[in-house]
Amino acid sequence: MKINLLNLVNFYDVDPHVRLHSNAIKTLAGEELCLSLLCQYFKSLPSTTSAGLLPERATGDGAWLDAWLKVRLQNQSEIYYQVEVKNWSFHGYGGGKPLGVSEAIEKTKEFKKNVWRGYWKEEEQVFKDPKLNKVLAKMNQFEGKDVVPLACLWAPMHPEGADSPFFDMKCQSAKFKSVSVFSVSAYLRNLIRSGLRELDIDLPRTQARIQLAKDIFGNS
Numbered sequence: 001m002k003i004n005l006l007n008l009v010n011f012y013d014v015d016p017h018v019r020l021h022s023n024a025i026k027t028l029a030g031e032e033l034c035l036s037l038l039c040q041y042f043k044s045l046p047s048t049t050s051a052g053l054l055p056e057r058a059t060g061d062g063a064w065l066d067a068w069l070k071v072r073l074q075n076q077s078e079i080y081y082q083v084e085v086k087n088w089s090f091h092g093y094g095g096g097k098p099l100g101v102s103e104a105i106e107k108t109k110e111f112k113k114n115v116w117r118g119y120w121k122e123e124e125q126v127f128k129d130p131k132l133n134k135v136l137a138k139m140n141q142f143e144g145k146d147v148v149p150l151a152c153l154w155a156p157m158h159p160e161g162a163d164s165p166f167f168d169m170k171c172q173s174a175k176f177k178s179v180s181v182f183s184v185s186a187y188l189r190n191l192i193r194s195g196l197r198e199l200d201i202d203l204p205r206t207q208a209r210i211q212l213a214k215d216i217f218g219n220s
Helices: 005-013 016-043 105-119 130-136 184-193 204-217
Strands: 002-004 048-053 067-073 078-086 147-153 166-170 178-183 198-200
Touching (some): 002 005, 005 016, 016 078, 016 184, 130 147
Parallel strands (some): 147 178
Antiparallel strands (some): 048 067, 067 078, 166 178
């Protein structure tokens, strides 16, 4: 499916008038969209030879996550990311302020730092929301592999306000020393600044849902 990057960022981060429809659209496509863009990011890295979602469910003792992502590096080593997705927009989780794509660098930097503070407990080194903090629990699959927890989040964020959409944080966990974080909004903003306006990504579940809606309600 062809994605309009500016419209997508405006929907999640800027336009207050779509609030009434935001949850429905995020439910329709948000999780699959974020995971597909996460894969796209890893595939674009020079250190990576392949990246793809696995069919196994990410289940643990009393917890489950959204996906397993397998990344193979140029040195032939493999990383298994246990991924939790939260595609919270500025209309939703805890409220928030809009951030335009063309905002000044300093404003964007401070905005990202403030958003990160809203997600993370600095002293405890854990996420504030229990629904997200479960990413720090070890899942039962791929024992003996290099497993890394990864929070795939929509919101534009970075602890230092940097442009990078991907960063690691030391965490308090019985199984992990650090957690990786991917900001989908920060990634798309970088692509837009580079001149990209559209992106073709694989969204089979979203496409099937849209087709079902067309079958029910017609194309007009």
